[in-house]
Amino acid sequence: MRSIVILLALAAGFARGADVEVGTPWTRATVRLLKVSSAYMELRSAQGATLVGASSPVAGSVELHEMRMEGDLMKMRAVPRLPLPAGKWVALTPGGYHLMLYELKQQLLEGTRVPIRLEFETGGGRRESIEVQAEVRPLR
Numbered sequence: 775m776r777s778i779v780i781l782l783a784l785a786a787g788f789a790r791g792a793d794v795e796v797g798t799p800w801t802r803a804t805v806r807l808l809k810v811s812s813a814y815m816e817l818r819s820a821q822g823a824t825l826v827g828a829s830s831p832v833a834g835s836v837e838l839h840e841m842r843m844e845g846d847l848m849k850m851r852a853v854p855r856l857p858l859p860a861g862k863w864v865a866l867t868p869g870g871y872h873l874m875l876y877e878l879k880q881q882l883l884e885g886t887r888v889p890i891r892l893e894f895e896t897g898g899g900r901r902e903s904i905e906v907q908a909e910v911r912p913l914r
């Protein structure tokens with residue numbers, strides 16, 4: 775029965791580590807020669823945790839970014855950490871926090887999945903990582 779539950783969770787695009795739940799991870803498809811994309815998802819930590827990093831086998835590096843209005847301009851900047859208050863869903867969305875995938879090693883094709891490993895710091899400075907499979911969605 776346990777394996778059925780896990781399969782259902784995967785089908786819904788959810789992944790779960792000891793403390794952090796990840797909902798509907800997705801990334802944008804790329805055209806050939808484009809070496810950058812962005813990824814989005816929802817995160818919830820039961821006890822409270824901090825997202826401190828991410829990596830993917832398809833990217834040379836992955837950064838956590840936030841979008842902010844500066845005057846009339848929407849700008850993005852790298853942020854080192856994203857706190858997850860206990861029990862609250864925190865969304866990474868277009869226009870907000872997101873992951874940037876740099877130096878892509880392959881084109882991201884619509885309908886495929888991209889593994890992304892998320893690194894968290896949980897209570898007492900423990901480290902925990904979760905691998906999610908981000909669904910590649912169309913460019914527009």
Ligand SMILES: [Cu+2]
Pocket residue numbers: 812839840850851872873874
């Ligand atoms: Cu960005």
